[in-house]
Amino acid sequence: MLTAEQITNILESEYLLETAPSIDEKTEFTHISYNSNDVRANTLLFIKGYFKPEYLDEAIAKGVTAIVALDSFVHATSLPTWSVNDNLAAMSVLSMAFYDYPQNKLALIGITGTKGKTSSAYMAYEILKVATGNKVALSSTLMSITGPKPENQRRAHLTTPESLDLFMWMREAVDNGMTHMVMEVSSQAFKMERVYGLRYNVGIFLNISPDHVGENEHPTFQDYIEHKMMLFDHSEQIVLNTDSQHFSELIEHAAAAVPRDGLWLYGQYDEEDNRADVSFETVAANLQGSKFMVREENQQAGRLRIGGQYALDIPGDFNESNATAVAIATRLVGADTEAIKEGLAVVQIPGRMQMMTSKMHGTIYVDYAHNYASISALLQFVRKNETVDQLRIVVGAPGNKGVSRRPGIGQAINEGADVAYLTADDPQYEDPAAIADEIQAQITADTVVVKREMDRTKAIEQAIREAGPNDVVVLAAKGLDEYQKIKGVDTPYENDWVVAQRVVAELEN
Numbered sequence: 001m002l003t004a005e006q007i008t009n010i011l012e013s014e015y016l017l018e019t020a021p022s023i024d025e026k027t028e029f030t031h032i033s034y035n036s037n038d039v040r041a042n043t044l045l046f047i048k049g050y051f052k053p054e055y056l057d058e059a060i061a062k063g064v065t066a067i068v069a070l071d072s073f074v075h076a077t078s079l080p081t082w083s084v085n086d087n088l089a090a091m092s093v094l095s096m097a098f099y100d101y102p103q104n105k106l107a108l109i110g111i112t113g114t115k116g117k118t119s120s121a122y123m124a125y126e127i128l129k130v131a132t133g134n135k136v137a138l139s140s141t142l143m144s145i146t147g148p149k150p151e152n153q154r155r156a157h158l159t160t161p162e163s164l165d166l167f168m169w170m171r172e173a174v175d176n177g178m179t180h181m182v183m184e185v186s187s188q189a190f191k192m193e194r195v196y197g198l199r200y201n202v203g204i205f206l207n208i209s210p211d212h213v214g215e216n217e218h219p220t221f222q223d224y225i226e227h228k229m230m231l232f233d234h235s236e237q238i239v240l241n242t243d244s245q246h247f248s249e250l251i252e253h254a255a256a257a258v259p260r261d262g263l264w265l266y267g268q269y270d271e272e273d274n275r276a277d278v279s280f281e282t283v284a285a286n287l288q289g290s291k292f293m294v295r296e297e298n299q300q301a302g303r304l305r306i307g308g309q310y311a312l313d314i315p316g317d318f319n320e321s322n323a324t325a326v327a328i329a330t331r332l333v334g335a336d337t338e339a340i341k342e343g344l345a346v347v348q349i350p351g352r353m354q355m356m357t358s359k360m361h362g363t364i365y366v367d368y369a370h371n372y373a374s375i376s377a378l379l380q381f382v383r384k385n386e387t388v389d390q391l392r393i394v395v396g397a398p399g400n401k402g403v404s405r406r407p408g409i410g411q412a413i414n415e416g417a418d419v420a421y422l423t424a425d426d427p428q429y430e431d432p433a434a435i436a437d438e439i440q441a442q443i444t445a446d447t448v449v450v451k452r453e454m455d456r457t458k459a460i461e462q463a464i465r466e467a468g469p470n471d472v473v474v475l476a477a478k479g480l481d482e483y484q485k486i487k488g489v490d491t492p493y494e495n496d497w498v499v500a501q502r503v504v505a506e507l508e509n
């Protein structure tokens with residue numbers, strides 16, 4: 001609940017208020033919303049985005065009491081209005097107040113990075129489940145989990161939810177007895193102020209590489225990196241990857257944000273380069289998983305007491321890197337080494353490096369890799385495994401979105417695959433064959449065979465059918481998505497994993 005007086009005071013103290021409405025300051029708001037479909041009596045409504053006049057008409061008909069809107073918002077009603085200079089920041093600070101600052105009761109880990117956010121979030125979630133006896137909440141691209149009951153588990157629509165939803169779910173988590181929370185924080189979340197005013201006990205910065213530049217995302221790479229680095233300014237302690245691109249820019253910003261003993265650098269073990277406080281090194285790896293050694297490289301790292309050998313039941317050297325970051329962060333919020341070992345040993349991440357073996361058609365991965373950095377990391381990892389004969393990839397790129405990724409996907413294929421099956425991936429209003437042309441334009445190596453089949457199910461069938469027993473087939477970019485976005489409609493699709501299982505069963509039984 002919030003009163004009109006509290007709203008005015010909070011907005012004023014945050015320097016967000018332009019004008020307050022002249023209503024009784026004891027007026028109580030028992031509901032807050034940013035959507036006309038979710039309005040009832042005593043609702044405070046936030047106006048954001050392209051808020052059409054008919055949305056406001058609908059909200060008024062449902063009895064909205066007052067609104068918070070940009071001072072430039074023009075509307076033909078006499079609704080009491082808090083006029084503000086930043087409506088998204090206002091929504092965040094008022095939402096946290098409405099839900100009584102639930103973040104103060106949660107040890108919060110925020111994770112950002114171009115690649116690995118979801119994977120790392122699930123690792124941290126699994127470790128903290130062990131460490132706290134299931135008292136950990138999760139906000140990820142896939143799911144938001146605020147407690148043990150089915151109604152506490154929701155499919156996510158954004159990597160980082162709107163501030164109002166985030167604080168509502170945090171409150172639900174606290175009321176359900178949760179003590180910890182792990183959340184993915186996208187650069188968009190900072191840009192759209194979904195996490196305005198929120199601080200993290202530990203912020204993990206996994207990596208940054210060219211991505212997310214384009215319409216409705218970031219105008220330039222500089223804008224992207226600057227928004228991602230905002231995590232540093234909002235974290236009590238920072239865990240940062242020394243192997244990331246743009247490390248010198250990252251460390252400069254991170255070191256200015258926290259004292260040295262709140263900054264934890266991690267990276268692949270390298271005799272020549274001793275920048276990392278905590279290093280990791282592969283002990284044994286195969287296509288299924290790996291064992292890796294974590295070393296504390298200096299006195300500061302020695303305080304963590306996380307040195308030793310760990311096992312992961314998911315493959316990919318990049319996952320050893322993600323796991324090392326997560327081991328440090330979860331340790332900092334109270335997990336002990338046993339919990340870290342146990343959590344990492346069992347973690348599985350839906351649609352990320354999910355593996356299936358077949359008798360005659362090799363090893364099949366369903367993986368969410370969908371840009372140069374992730375497809376390249378994945379193909380290079382598989383390449384390193386000497387038993388692999390042909391490396392086949394089924395992949396496409398979305399229409400009307402992330403257009404700049406297409407050449408990168410082609411380049412990664414050019415550098416790492418033997419056979420590419422170009423197909424559809426959420427084509428929307430574009431022709432998937434034309435998108436495939438853009439990917440194919442970068443595949444110049446005569447060692448790579450390119451095949452084209454725009455029906456994704458058929459492309460997967462063909463790739464698996466053509467694979468030999470020592471081949472690897474990578475089904476990239478859609479994870480466990482159960483739809484294809486076509487002309488604005490989520491068209492049902494079995495999902496890559498189900499298709500692969502069915503095809504293997506048909507071929508081998």
Ligand SMILES: CC(=O)N[C@H]1[C@@H](OP(=O)(O)OP(=O)(O)OC[C@H]2O[C@@H](n3ccc(=O)[nH]c3=O)[C@H](O)[C@@H]2O)O[C@H](CO)[C@@H](O)[C@@H]1O[C@H](C)C(=O)N[C@@H](C)C(=O)N[C@H](CCC(=O)O)C(=O)O
Pocket residue numbers: 034035036037047048049050051052055157158159160161162186187188189192212216217
């Ligand atoms: C740029 C951005 O942040 N857009 C988000 C934003 O849109 P918006 O505020 O413009 O909302 P809108 O859809 O135009 O609608 C305007 C307002 O009318 C309201 N409305 C709408 C319909 C209605 O009947 N009644 C009504 O009141 C809506 O609730 C909204 O408040 O708020 C919407 C929900 O409140 C989000 O769905 C939408 O995300 C868009 C679709 C999106 O997908 N954004 C991507 C770029 C994104 O944020 N991605 C990152 C991940 C990036 C990464 O992988 O790293 C993420 O964090 O997910």
Ligand SMILES: Nc1ncnc2c1ncn2[C@@H]1O[C@H](COP(=O)(O)OP(=O)(O)OP(=O)(O)O)[C@@H](O)[C@H]1O
Pocket residue numbers: 113114115116117118119120141159206207318319321322351352353367368369370373374375377378
């Ligand atoms: N540290 C990493 N470096 C490079 N590639 C990675 C790393 N971690 C995971 N990947 C690859 O990227 C893919 C996507 O991983 P994940 O979903 O964890 O990342 P994300 O940051 O949440 O992605 P997105 O922002 O696209 O949702 C994985 O399926 C894997 O192939």
